Amino acid sequence: MPGQIGDRASPKFVTKALSGHSALGLTTAAFLYILTVSGTISVFNHELQRWEQPGAPELASISPQAAERAAISMLTIEETTTSHFFIQLPTDDLPRVVLTTDTRAVVTDGTGTIVTEEAHPWTQFVLDLHYYLHLPEKIGLTVVGMLGVLLLGSSISGFLAHPSIFRDAFAFRFSGSARLAQADLHNRLSVWTSPFHVSIALTGAVLGLASITAFAIATLDHEGNTEAVFAPVFGEEPEENAEPAPLAGIARALTYMQAEHPDIEANYVIMHEPKTKGQHLQVLGIHPRRLVFGEYYNFDQNGEFVQTVGMADGKIGQQIVASIYPVHFGSFGGLPVKAAYVIFGVILGYVVSSGFKIYLLKQREKGSDSLRLEAAWTGVMWGTPVALSLALLGSVTGTIPAAALPAVFWISLGLTLFIAITTPKWKLLGQWLRGGTGVVLLIATFAHLSVHKENFTSPAATSTTIVFIVIALAFLIPLLKAPPTSR
Amino acid sequence: MKMFPAFFGTMSIALGVGVLRFAWRRKNRMHSLIILGGWMIILGGLFLWGQVGSADWGIALGTLLFICLAMILLGFNAWPAFVNRDRKPPPAPRTNESQISDQTPRGVCAKHLSAFFLAAPIGGGIAIILTLSVFELLQTFGVETANGIVTTFFLTPFLWTTIATWMVIDTTIARKTTLLFCFAALSALHLAWVQ
Structure with missing residues (x-):
């Protein structure tokens, strides 16, 4: 694999x-x-959801009867008819029962009693950033998909542009x-992590x-x-029939799963058009x-098993x-994979960042003035974590409503870019932004601790709090050693 | 988890990465054979990992392990260079950055933006037309509908990526535009015919 590709590629082709x-x-x-930063955070979205609401009841399992009781309570208090209804059952990384309708989500305890509204605004904000870049859903999804294509294109063109990349894989x-x-660092890291970034991009x-396909x-x-x-x-949904009917047999379906498939963990109960004659009950195992x-x-309506869709053993x-x-x-x-x-x-x-920096360094070597571009890149690179941290601070202190978090993020990032572009000779911008990230993250973490002090030692809070503190220190400690000159 | 295939799979992947590291920069007759051997050992390790659970799950875990082990070895390799970073620079680079032509920033910007528009909206549109044409061909050949649909889900980004990469690499705009529009026109004709 190494070497030979490069020996055959013409310099003209490589240049192109x-x-x-x-x-x-x-x-x-x-x-x-x-997208990379938000995606990396999203990997631990379950843990972050728990951390944002550490007081919510956590349980290893819920009985089928309690799950059904919770569903009945929820659909009784729901003011409008809901087209889809979900019960999220406890799993190892998210040991909570969450009921979601078209309009709201609540957390229940082990008896099926509704305890509180679900609230993880910052995690949802990060997920929405990664899924849609906070654009309208379909447009955002398509734009993000297009960026996936361009990342894949960058990977492929990177391999074509560096024919000796495999030969020099350890240099x-x-x-x-x-x-x-x-x-060197850009190329070495790119080549060895290519199975990861190619699969992520694809x-x-x-x-x-x-959706557009x-x-x-x-x-x-x-x-x-x-x-x-x-x-x-994904399977067909049955014909809609809006005539009222009793809620489908959730308890019976879950009991069937426990009896017939004890090795399969029921993760979700999904109901389409609940409490109508056309309702459709699914359990995701x-x-x-x-x-x-x-x-x-x-x-079916009575909770009798009909068939599987075939996601695990159907068509390839x-x-x-x-x-x-x-x-x-x-x-x-x-956890190890996460x-x-x-x-x-x-x-x-x-890799993304160093690719841009290589271009900037090349421009500098050629004597081109790319100071503003360099500053703008510093603004994006270190402004992103600052903006995310500010949104976190606003969210945990309750000073910024969930709907305003995207605005906080994009305005902060825009402001950072503005400062960077208008003061391109300010060498300390990167250090200030890194320091700002560390400080804001620390304040947000301790604000969270003070807001949720009664749940300070809950499993949902402790480890994530420690991780946040470590990340904040990782931003701050190098600044104490670094000479105050570089970006 | 089945311990036996997991353990020997891990050992095999580690050995394979080690062999690749050993073969690195050696320019003798055995070079290619050693490298081939290294990759074969890694594939053997992935095969063993495929026995741990379902094949897809095991191979995915084995691949992550491969990246981790390679990164560790890379770290070992980089360490001496990092420690000695203030010493005399090494020989001239073998990479090809110096081959980039000199252009003004405005020229570079215009070039990159035009490349982006060729790669993104135009490439995307043509990829979708080609994908639809392939989907209809798959239907004609009796491919299971679910498999055909999933093939198109992958085909759209794959074709788009290929077109985007080609658009930005090939500098002869007339040639690539003509060829692409020919493909798109043929696909559109095919779609019109099957309707």
Whole structure:
């Protein structure tokens, strides 16, 4: 594999490939960086949800009867009819029962009694940033999918542009020019983490672009009905019938799962058109040691098992599609896989960032004045964590409502960029932003501690609090040692 | 978790990465054979990991392990260079950065923006037309609908990536535009015909 590719590639082709690599990377770098940072945080979204609401009841399991009781209570107090209704059952990384309708989400205790509204605004804000860049849902998803395509394109053009990348897969030159050191680190990290970033980019692109692909197929073959496109993969929903009916037998369905599939963990109860004659009950079961996110078990109105959809053992296409989400978010192997995803996510952030820096260093070597661009990149790179930390601070202190968090993030980032561009010679910008991130993160963590002091020692709070403090110190400690000159 | 395949799978991947490291920069006749051997040992390790649970799950875990082990070895390799970073610079780079042509910042910006628009909206549109055409072909050949749909879900980004990469690499705009529009026109004709 190493070496030979490069020996055959013509210098002209390599130059073109490198130019293409730069073009793709430079035009999308800022958004790719923001998506990488938000994606890396999203890997631990369950843990963050728990941390944001440490007082919510946590339990290892809930009885089928209690789950049904909770569903009845929820649908009784719900003022409007809901088209979809979910019960999230306790799992290892999210040991909570959450009931969600079209309009609200509540947490229940082990008896099925509703305890409180679900509240994890910051985690949801980060997820929305990663899924949609806070744009309207469909547009955002498509834009993010397109960025996945361009990340994949950057990876491929990067390999084409660096034909000796495999031959030099272990080479490092820290001495000499800063650009060479950056380039070596960029290339070495890119090549060895390529299985990760290629799969992340591809699955991200598939997730983002599936809706427009489905829309195109629907327009061509199904008179614009996209549900008809997804049906062969995810199963069909039965005909709607709005006539009232008693709630489908949730307890019976869950009891069936416990009796017939004791090795499969029921993760979600999903109801379509609940309390109508057309209602449709599904249980999502997690299959251990599988890459698929789970299997849908369909039940009738009485809670009698009907059939599975086939996500775990159906058509190969169904199994592949069911594996996309776990591969993208690293939710297929517990804490070790999540930790690996965070490390590789940080590396990907570095690769994106160093790619831009290499370009800037090259410009500087050529004598071109790219001070403003350099400052702008510093603003994006270190302004992103500052903006995320400010949103966190506003969220945990309750001073900023959930709906305003995206505005806080984008305005903060915009302000950082403005300062960077208007003061391009200010060498301390990066240090100030790193310091700002550390300080704001520490304040947010201690604010969270003071708001939730009665749950200080709860498993939902302790480890994440420690991680936040460590991250804040990781931003602050190097600043104490660094000479006050570099960006 | 099955301990036996997991343990030997891990050992095999570690050995494979070690062999690749050993072969690095050695320029003798055995070089290519050693590298091939290294990759074979890694594949063997992934195969063993495939026995740990379901094949897809095990291989995914084995691949993550491969990256981790490679990064550790890379760290060992980088450490001496990092410690000696203030010494005399090494020989001239073998990378190809110096081959980039000199352009004004405005020229670079315009070039990158035009490349972006060629790669993103135009590339995307053509990729979708091609994907639809392939989907109809799959249907014609009797491929299961679910499999055909999932193929298109992957095909759209794959084709888009290929077109985007090609658009930004090939500098002969007339040639690439003509070829792409030919593909798109053929696909559109095919779609019109199957309707």
